[in-house]
Amino acid sequence: MRRAYLLVSVGLIAAYPLLPSGARTAALLVVTCSAVPPVLVGLRRARLVDRRPWRLLLGALVVLNLGNLTRQLTGLTLAGRLFDAVGNALMLVAVLAVVVRRGRNDVGGLIDTIIVSATLGGLLWDVVLLPRIAEEHPAAEASTFATVFVLAGVLGALVRLLQTAGEPIPALWLLVGALALSLTGNVILELRDTGPVAVGAEMMFMAAYVALGLFGLDGSAHRLARLGHAPDDTLTGGRLAFLGGALAALPLVGGGRQLLGQPVDGLLLVAGAAAITPLVMWRIGRLSAQRARAEQALRYQAAHDPLTGLPNRREFVAQLRAELRRPGGLVILFCDLDGFKAVNDRLGHPIGDRLLVEVARRLGGCVRAGDLVSRFGGDEFLVLFRDAGRADVERLSARIVRALRDPVDLGVESVPVWASIGAVIRTGAEFDVAAEDLIRRADEAMYAAKLDSESTPGVRVVSA
Structure with a gap:
């Protein structure tokens, strides 16, 4: 056909x-x-x-x-x-x-x-x-x-x-x-x-x-x-020049013909300028908005862990400093996975990454809307419970212990989650404590829990 x-x-x-x-x-x-x-x-x-x-x-x-x-x-x-x-x-x-x-x-x-x-x-x-x-x-x-x-x-x-x-x-x-x-x-x-x-x-x-x-x-x-x-x-110099040329072309040509005594369509000049100018401004506005979105994405990437999507060390410290300027108590839990290196070496880094992602997901399910879970680095996670005190430590720690209790199915095999957790409390009466000091104290408590877990594997919590 x-x-x-x-x-x-x-x-x-x-x-x-x-x-x-x-x-x-x-x-x-x-x-x-x-x-x-x-x-x-x-x-x-x-x-x-x-x-x-x-x-x-x-x-x-x-x-x-x-x-x-x-x-x-x-x-x-x-x-x-x-x-x-x-x-x-x-x-x-x-x-x-x-x-x-x-x-x-x-x-x-x-x-x-x-x-x-x-x-x-x-x-x-x-x-x-x-x-x-x-x-x-x-x-x-x-x-x-x-x-x-x-x-x-x-x-x-x-x-x-x-x-x-x-x-x-x-x-x-x-x-x-x-x-x-x-x-x-x-x-x-x-x-x-x-x-x-x-x-x-x-x-x-x-x-x-x-x-x-x-x-x-x-x-x-x-x-x-x-x-x-x-x-x-993308907003490039060539594209800006192109938009500027398009904006100026009709008035320049029309004005040149007028100066030379040749016929000019005045309606075209008016209608063309009225139509093209808003389009050029809209175009520049869209490109500027796109650039703003790209900058926002870069800021997000700078503040979050690419593997788990959790806030990273710098973001956690920044939010903790801001929280310390407010009155009220808070609890920090420093969680370190025991035996993670052995899993990583034996099953490979992709499988190890899957384990980290699953732990991050479980920890995220333990916190309230205003709390914060961060991947601090490697196999270390920090949890910030806002508006909490000494009486809440046992309850919050038990929530995390329950979340990590079940083994993680990694496809090739099921791996138990062993962790050492150090807890530190900042009471409402402490106004001069630094964020780094609280994290250091939580880290020391975590290492105390790690020593305790050498005899009996599992999830151990020690308070500073």
Whole structure:
């Protein structure tokens, strides 16, 4: 079916310049309307997670063909242009839906695309097209303006998709070719709508419709519906220069033409600045927010243990110092795993890491919302119980002993958890004690528990 469709379409396009006027109209309508069934077939055949972009593309082809039929059969050029504007808008929405899905909501890339397309479309309109169509009906001029801008936006979105695709997708190149041919044909027809040049532009339109039909039949089209990777989006000097250039391009070109006495579309300058400036500011704002999130992530990594996700030594000491500035008692438990090195050496570091993660999980289940569990280093864990005193030590220690009582299933074997725990209490009356002194005292109590556990393995707790 694909080969037959391609051969017939290429034959009609090749014969188009040789046909009389009436036959040309028929050939053009046959080629443009014949793009609809292949897209419909592709929509039904492909296993698509989200069919909305393909339905929008199908709707765009239907509307564009209504415009072709209206223009060719009734001669209502203005009505045909309005159909073109609506169809191209549907095409833009369809392609942007694919870009968003492939780029995992690549909002930054889409903003770049809109800025580029708006700037280039504005320059194309102001420098090339406006001097040639200034005498046209305002509605026709507005329709041409919308068509050029929308097609430029679609093409920009497809270029963004090419940049982030991550794999060769032939169907994507068919879409790029279709939109490039359509945009070029529109520009050529506005510059010269009669003679061989106009015939060549009409052949470009026909080729664009054939490319869309081939897209519908291409087996790689369904890849565009797959979730793609999130592209990198960093605030670089080149990107800032790019955004600044896009912001300044239309006013500079428009002002230069005004100084040279050439026609300038004032509405374009006002509308372009009003549209592009907020987009540039939004883009900078998003990049700044992304940088702030990255800095926040770095701060989190600096304060947490990468293996267990628990606060690390520095974070524990910082929070303990802050807690010591408050009135009230607290309890610190210094927990050291006994025999961990033997497990690590015998079963390997990955298995040892699994043991540490499980111990961290169990300790985390022993504390209240306001308490703190930290991996202090190696196989050492510290627990800070806020608003606790001497009367709470036995209860809190028993809670941890129960949590560590059951062996840990490491896959290769089940390993018992042996630990030595030192407890230290800071009463509400102690205001001059240092965080390091409390940790040292808890460490000494832990070593006393370790000496006691040499005769009988298990979980031992000693209070300072």
